[in-house]
Amino acid sequence: MPGIVGIIQTKGGAGRSTVATNLAAHFSFEEPTTLIDCDLPQGTSSSWYALRQAELPSKNLLFTTAHNHLELIQKAKEYSAVSRYLVIDGPPRLAEVTRAIMILSDLCLVPLGASAAEIWSTTDLLQTLEEAKNYKPDVDARLVWTRFRAQTREAQELKDAVEKGLKLKDLQARLGYRVVFSEVLARGLSVEEGSDRIAHDEMLALAEEVKEILAEKKR
Ligand SMILES: Nc1ncnc2c1ncn2[C@@H]1O[C@H](COP(=O)(O)OP(=O)(O)OP(=O)(O)O)[C@@H](O)[C@H]1O
Numbered sequence: 001m002p003g004i005v006g007i008i009q010t011k012g013g014a015g016r017s018t019v020a021t022n023l024a025a026h027f028s029f030e031e032p033t034t035l036i037d038c039d040l041p042q043g044t045s046s047s048w049y050a051l052r053q054a055e056l057p058s059k060n061l062l063f064t065t066a067h068n069h070l071e072l073i074q075k076a077k078e079y080s081a082v083s084r085y086l087v088i089d090g091p092p093r094l095a096e097v098t099r100a101i102m103i104l105s106d107l108c109l110v111p112l113g114a115s116a117a118e119i120w121s122t123t124d125l126l127q128t129l130e131e132a133k134n135y136k137p138d139v140d141a142r143l144v145w146t147r148f149r150a151q152t153r154e155a156q157e158l159k160d161a162v163e164k165g166l167k168l169k170d171l172q173a174r175l176g177y178r179v180v181f182s183e184v185l186a187r188g189l190s191v192e193e194g195s196d197r198i199a200h201d202e203m204l205a206l207a208e209e210v211k212e213i214l215a216e217k218k219r
């Protein structure tokens with residue numbers, strides 16, 4: 001069975017597609033990987049993949065879409081047979097497909113910008129994660145801090161508030177606020193292929209941490 005990572009967040013623009021595309025690219029450097037875009041018709045991951053295949057075609061990175069939970073379950077099964085990793089880009093709403101991602105995934109990542117609005121909007125998602133535990137008791141979801149401005153007091157205070165208020169573990173790896181993330185997304189690249197060394201290292205650390213969590217679960 002592959003390691004399945006679902007990227008979920010009800011707040012639009014939080015960074016789901018950024019995490020999904022960069023993680024899928026990273027995994028595909030090493031192992032056969034499938035990226036599944038469930039955020040349709042928006043299709044950010046779909047556009048990214050089309051650009052990427054034109055520029056840097058790779059047999060190690062497969063791609064598919066799922067318009068609803070039934071299609072997702074079927075595609076996940078189909079691509080599990082040929083992939084070591086599945087990365088699922090979720091929609092910005094609490095749809096059936098979001099619940100299916102929670103249940104299918106070995107690990108759910110919840111990207112969160114250090115802003116009060118994003119933090120408030122995550123409460124409903126947490127409620128749904130709790131409900132998903134009725135179907136799968138070991139649902140594992142972790143926050144990923146994105147656009148994090150480590151030097152600001154606001155970011156640190158919000159992080160502290162979330163640690164106390166939202167009962168969700170966070171990844172140690174964080175993504176800072178860096179323009180290269182939008183530049184590479186628009187070119188079908190990964191930040192590990194971009195020119196910003198710090199962003200490169202942040203994503204590498206994130207991918208390594210995710211791989212470690214997945215490996216721990218298979219032990
Ligand atoms: N760490 C970051 N630093 C700077 N910009 C970022 C960062 N992460 C994401 N962005 C930018 O923010 C925008 C939204 O990110 P992204 O598309 O990944 O979010 P999303 O949650 O998938 O949004 P949507 O609801 O539109 O699907 C994009 O332009 C992206 O390049």
Ligand SMILES: [Mg+2]
Binds near residue numbers: 016017
């Ligand atoms: Mg998106």
